[in-house]
Amino acid sequence: MNPLAAELNSIIENVNPHILEMLSEMGKKLYFPKGILTQSAEAKQKAHKINATIGIAKQNNRVMALPSITALINGIDPDNFLPYASSFGVPELREKWKNALFEKNPSLVGKEISLPVVTGGITHSVSTFSDLWVDAGDTVILPDMMWGNYSMTFGVRNRAKIVQYNTYTPDLKHIDIDSFESTILRESSNNKKIVVLLNFPHNPTGYTLSVDEAKRVSSILIGVAQHGSNVVVGCDDAYFGLFYEQETMKESIFSLLTGADKRLVAVKLDGATKEDYVWGLRTGFVTYGVGVDSNSPIAASGCSCSSSLKKPSLSDLYFALEKKTAGCIRGCVSNASHLSQSLVLKSMEDENYPKYKQEKFDLLKARALAIKEVLKDPVYSDAWDVYPFNSGYFMCIRLKDVDAETLRLHMLDNYGIGLISIGKDNIRVAFSCLEQDQVKLLFDMVLQGVNELRKGN
Numbered sequence: 001m002n003p004l005a006a007e008l009n010s011i012i013e014n015v016n017p018h019i020l021e022m023l024s025e026m027g028k029k030l031y032f033p034k035g036i037l038t039q040s041a042e043a044k045q046k047a048h049k050i051n052a053t054i055g056i057a058k059q060n061n062r063v064m065a066l067p068s069i070t071a072l073i074n075g076i077d078p079d080n081f082l083p084y085a086s087s088f089g090v091p092e093l094r095e096k097w098k099n100a101l102f103e104k105n106p107s108l109v110g111k112e113i114s115l116p117v118v119t120g121g122i123t124h125s126v127s128t129f130s131d132l133w134v135d136a137g138d139t140v141i142l143p144d145m146m147w148g149n150y151s152m153t154f155g156v157r158n159r160a161k162i163v164q165y166n167t168y169t170p171d172l173k174h175i176d177i178d179s180f181e182s183t184i185l186r187e188s189s190n191n192k193k194i195v196v197l198l199n200f201p202h203n204p205t206g207y208t209l210s211v212d213e214a215k216r217v218s219s220i221l222i223g224v225a226q227h228g229s230n231v232v233v234g235c236d237d238a239y240f241g242l243f244y245e246q247e248t249m250k251e252s253i254f255s256l257l258t259g260a261d262k263r264l265v266a267v268k269l270d271g272a273t274k275e276d277y278v279w280g281l282r283t284g285f286v287t288y289g290v291g292v293d294s295n296s297p298i299a300a301s302g303c304s305c306s307s308s309l310k311k312p313s314l315s316d317l318y319f320a321l322e323k324k325t326a327g328c329i330r331g332c333v334s335n336a337s338h339l340s341q342s343l344v345l346k347s348m349e350d351e352n353y354p355k356y357k358q359e360k361f362d363l364l365k366a367r368a369l370a371i372k373e374v375l376k377d378p379v380y381s382d383a384w385d386v387y388p389f390n391s392g393y394f395m396c397i398r399l400k401d402v403d404a405e406t407l408r409l410h411m412l413d414n415y416g417i418g419l420i421s422i423g424k425d426n427i428r429v430a431f432s433c434l435e436q437d438q439v440k441l442l443f444d445m446v447l448q449g450v451n452e453l454r455k456g457n
């Protein structure tokens with residue numbers, strides 16, 4: 001093991017040994033290299049005369065640039081988008097995102113979380129999470145309806161065992177928290193560590209827990225941690241903020257889990273991609289929320305410094321996790337797009353940013369409510385059931401007697417209508433892409449397609 005990794009592990013162990021236990025083999029071995037990056041960072045601070053450290057090119061003390069590139073980007077200095085960003089991310093953006101997390105999640109007030117580490121999008125956040133916390137054969141618990149890419153990340157890349165619970169009760173009236181609970185209880189009694197991935201607003205169903213449901217889900221997870229299981233929870237908040245109904249939980253379940261127990265690690269996986277409608281900019285984040293071990297030296301001393309003479313603090317532990325995360329990124333894509341980070345930061349600093357976000361929220365909410373209104377019509381009810389939805393980009397229907405993939409192809413080939421089929425029965429509609437006046441037309445056409453297939457057309 002690299003001595004730098006061993007040093008980070010010892011900081012983590014000193015603050016909370018359970019967190020060290022929970023890291024994957026890769027997670028334990030990860031560190032942030034001192035080599036060229038650290039030397040360059042030091043030179044950036046102190047080498048005022050000549051800086052011959054980093055692998056970019058300079059001219060007249062500015063970044064070297066082709067005018068055919070710089071002419072395309074107005075309002076951002078080439079020095080703020082052409083050089084590499086740090087593997088941790090642009091510091092101002094990390095701070096800005098962290099402050100926004102506290103604003104968006106009032107239950108975090110009074111809790112300590114890490115600084116977000118910047119990734120190349122939420123897919124990369126999920127895969128970094130998986131690298132740090134999931135070993136081959138580890139159990140990752142997911143709903144049976146889920147974003148398909150989790151299978152690639154957890155199952156194929158990190159060779160985890162994926163265990164699923166029912167997303168909804170069979171009558172589709174409620175989210176099936178009983179099934180979630182029994183799966184968590186069974187798997188935590190069979191394994192020393194469980195990894196749970198929660199995704200709200202949910203892809204594909206567009207469901208977010210109510211406040212009471214969120215409390216129940218978090219208390220199930222906290223309960224098994226208190227009974228001695230190590231629990232790692234990834235909160236995939238890709239569609240965060242798009243909550244359209246009164247009783248829906250308006251903050252991330254991450255805020256209920258952070259600091260709840262010494263054996264519980266909560267990891268927030270989010271980003272600007274969907275929240276700020278910048279999918280192709282590929283800007284995501286990984287943020288940690290953990291508890292301390294009251295038997296560990298820091299809880300007793302409460303001291304906050306990293307000198308070898310003093311005991312490490314919770315912020316030292318967070319910094320150790322951030323370094324491992326940045327090391328993981330360094331070894332994979334090195335760092336996330338500097339241009340994208342600068343754009344996202346500038347957008348968040350715009351005085352009209354909240355107003356612009358509200359406008360897009362209102363638009364998406366109006367589409368979701370229009371779907372609810374249209375689907376109240378009993379004319380559709382012998383063709384499909386509607387899965388409860390209240391948030392995000394999507395909603396799903398469960399077909400009663402027509403195969404979903406057959407219907408998808410029928411709609412595409414005969415009407416030029418694109419839908420997603422999921423399994424035998426489910427069709428996902430991305431209302432994020434529909435204009436409000438297309439809603440009724442779409443469902444009427446789908447009903448027509450169902451009726452044609454029933455007749456064998």
Ligand SMILES: Cc1ncc(COP(=O)(O)O)c(C=O)c1O
Pocket residue numbers: 120121122123124147199202203236238271273274279282283284
């Ligand atoms: C639940 C969920 N998580 C993550 C992602 C990926 O987000 P990104 O584009 O930031 O990689 C998606 C995208 O489809 C998603 O639905």
